[in-house]
Amino acid sequence: VRVDLLILCHRLCAQLKREGIETVTSAEIGEHLGVSAAKVRRDLCALGKLGTRGHGYRIGELERLLGDVLGKKRPWRVVLVGAGNLGTALLTHGGFRRRGFRFAAVFDCDPGKVGRKLGGLVVQDVSQVPTVLPALNAEIGVVAVPSTAASETARLLVQNGVWAILNMAPVILSLEGAAVINVDLAVELEKLCYHLTAAKTEKH
Amino acid sequence: VRVDLLILCHRLCAQLKREGIETVTSAEIGEHLGVSAAKVRRDLCALGKLGTRGHGYRIGELERLLGDVLGKKRPWRVVLVGAGNLGTALLTHGGFRRRGFRFAAVFDCDPGKVGRKLGGLVVQDVSQVPTVLPALNAEIGVVAVPSTAASETARLLVQNGVWAILNMAPVILSLEGAAVINVDLAVELEKLCYHLTAAKTEKH
DNA sequence: AACTGTGAAGACTTTCACAGCA
DNA sequence: TGCTGTGAAAGTCTTCACAGTT
16 A cells, blocks of 8 residues: 555654654665665655755655645544443544644534543533534544444434545445445454465475 | 465355355456456466366355465364453454364453463463463464563473464564564554655655 | 356456666 | 655456356
C-alpha cells in the first residue's frame, strides 16, 4: 500500500523535528520505517519534487507537504459508537487528539453506560444518533460494538452524515457511499499463527 | 495480501456450517468477503485441489483444510503486556477464545493494577516476566503498552520465549527472531482522512 | 449445466542502477 | 562527492476467459 508509508513518514518528520534535526535522506527514512530507500523515494517523488539532490529532504517542508496530502489542515471530527473497553481505549488515548482527531460524541445502547462521562464526553443513547449527529458534522465514525450490531450501526452513521467508517467488529461491512476500513484483531492474531505454522513446517 | 482471505474464508465456513449449509461456490465466498470469485479460486487452489467442478466447495472439507494451513489444530497461548483499556478489551473479548486463543498471563507495570483480577487472570508485575514466561510456553505476545515502552517490552517478550508479537503501540518495532504485526489505530484513522481529502479534491 | 482450476494478459509494485543536480 | 528522481527490468497480484470435470 502507499498511504501507510506517507503517514508513517509524516509522523517520523514530527518526531525528528522535535529532536531538532532539519534534514533527512531517503535511506534514513527507510531505516526508521523498515522499508527500502528506493521505495521511499518513489512514493515521495510521486507528490512532486521536494528533495534536494545531494542533501536529502528538508524536514519542515516534507512535513508540511505530507500534511496537505493527508488532510491534516484541520482537526477531523470523530464519533464513537460503543463505549466498551475498546471504545474507551480509543476515546481516552491521548495520541488521537495530538494527531488531529477530535471526538465529538459517544453513543452506546447499554442504559448502564448512557449518561456516564467518558473522556470528557457524556455517553448518549444510540437512539439519539439521528437527533444529534447531523448537527455535529462529523466526518468519521468508529464502530466498536459487538459484531451482531456492527452492520446496522455503520448504516445508521452513514445515513446521518458520516463519510468514513473505522470498523473494529469482526465482520465485513459492505456500505455504499462511505470509505470503510476494518481493523479485526482476531484476524491479525491469526496471521501470526499462520506465520508460526508456516515457519515450523518449512524447517522440514 | 493472501493470508487474510484464507482467514476470512475459514471464518465464513464456520458461520455457514452453523447455518446448516454444506456447499459453497467461489462466487458466493467472494460475495460475502467483498472480493472477486477469481481471486477466491486462485487462493484456494494454491492449497491444492479441493473443490468439485460443477458444485463448488464442500464446507466441512474446506474448513478442515484451512484450519490445518492456518495452524488451528491446537489453541495458541497468548500473553498480554499492558492492562489498560486496550489490553482489557482484548482480554475480555470472548471472540478470541472461540477462535482458538488462550490468554496465559497478563502483565502491567502499574502497581495499582498488579494483583487485580482481569478476565480470569491476575495481573502480574512486568518484572515477573523472566520468572513466569518461560514455563508458560506462550507463542504469541500482545504489546498494549504506551509507545515509549513498546520496543523494550517486545524485546523482553522475545527474550523469554515468545515467537510472535502483535504490537498495538504506534511505533515500528524492529526485532530479530520474531514475527511482528503492527496494528496502529491512528494510522487507520489517517488512512480514512486521506481517502476523504482525496475524494474531495478529486471532485475538482 | 454449473463451476473449478489455470494459462495468458494486464496492472500494479518493487528493485536496480545511474544520469544529473547541489 | 552525495543523494535525488526516474527510466528500465524484474517481480507480484489481479482479472479474463475457457478447457475440463462432475
